[in-house]
Amino acid sequence: VGCDRSKNLVDICGEKNCEAFVCDALSVPIRSGSCDACISIAVIHHFSTALLTSAFRLLERRLATIRELARLLRPGGTALIYVWAMEQEYKNQKSKYLKEKNGSKDKEEEIGTDTAQRPCSCQIPGRCSQDSSCSDHLLHDSKVKGCDAKPVADSRLPVHTNRTAFHSQDLLVPWHLKAGTKKKGESVDAGQFPAGSKASQELSPVFHRYYHVFCEGELEAACRSLDCVRVQKSYYDQGNWCVVLEKL
Numbered sequence: 001v002g003c004d005r006s007k008n009l010v011d012i013c014g015e016k017n018c019e020a021f022v023c024d025a026l027s028v029p030i031r032s033g034s035c036d037a038c039i040s041i042a043v044i045h046h047f048s049t050a051l052l053t054s055a056f057r058l059l060e061r062r063l064a065t066i067r068e069l070a071r072l073l074r075p076g077g078t079a080l081i082y083v084w085a086m087e088q089e090y091k092n093q094k095s096k097y098l099k100e101k102n103g104s105k106d107k108e109e110e111i112g113t114d115t116a117q118r119p120c121s122c123q124i125p126g127r128c129s130q131d132s133s134c135s136d137h138l139l140h141d142s143k144v145k146g147c148d149a150k151p152v153a154d155s156r157l158p159v160h161t162n163r164t165a166f167h168s169q170d171l172l173v174p175w176h177l178k179a180g181t182k183k184k185g186e187s188v189d190a191g192q193f194p195a196g197s198k199a200s201q202e203l204s205p206v207f208h209r210y211y212h213v214f215c216e217g218e219l220e221a222a223c224r225s226l227d228c229v230r231v232q233k234s235y236y237d238q239g240n241w242c243v244v245l246e247k248l
Contacts, residue, residue, distance in 0.1 A: 035072045038079040045083040048210050070229045073247035082240045086213045095239030101163030172208035214241045
């Protein structure tokens with residue numbers, strides 16, 4: 001069973017005869033302890049908070065999402081989490097994301113940067129609890145690992161240049177739609193407008209998506225702050241930090 005915030009993506013799943021529904025990852029309408037396994041790919045790095053004034057508020061929604069995953073699992077169940085990594089070059093190896101900078105023009109124009117790459121508590125006995133000092137530990141862990149991300153000084157987030165290294169953990173990533181992209185039921189021919197014209201540009205909009213890219217050790221530290229799960233495995237995979245959890 002799949003779920004996503006996007007109704008259009010869920011509709012595509014339905015067309016392929018897959019079970020999927022629209023929901024919020026912070027509040028999944030599935031009974032507690034009913035899942036053998038959960039997979040969260042390229043989701044948690046999209047969660048931000050309204051306030052960027054303290055370490056706790058920076059972290060609370062991402063922690064709440066992991067806690068919600070744990071709530072869904074039966075004891076002994078496992079979860080796999082993938083998030084985008086700050087380190088796109090790791091152990092002297094560039095990620096596929098950076099390597100594709102020299103790819104075809106089409107790849108540069110239609111950019112799909114996700115790879116696969118209300119805080120709530122668990123509602124079952126032995127529910128997850130969060131150490132009040134965990135945010136300090138998380139920040140300390142990422143600093144110890146040598147993360148050189150620059151803090152966001154004000155409310156204006158930097159806009160990332162696609163296919164380049166990250167210089168900030170909190171940023172906006174452009175999403176370019178190809179000219180002629182249309183919604184179901186619409187008929188649009190990009191060729192009827194001169195290249196570079198205002199009409200042509202309106203057919204090729206650029207959207208900005210929020211990302212929090214994770215430093216080495218940050219995702220694992222967030223998972224370890226919950227007392228209802230155990231980290232089975234933590235690893236790096238093509239520009240992503242990944243964790244496998246087990247529900248206790």
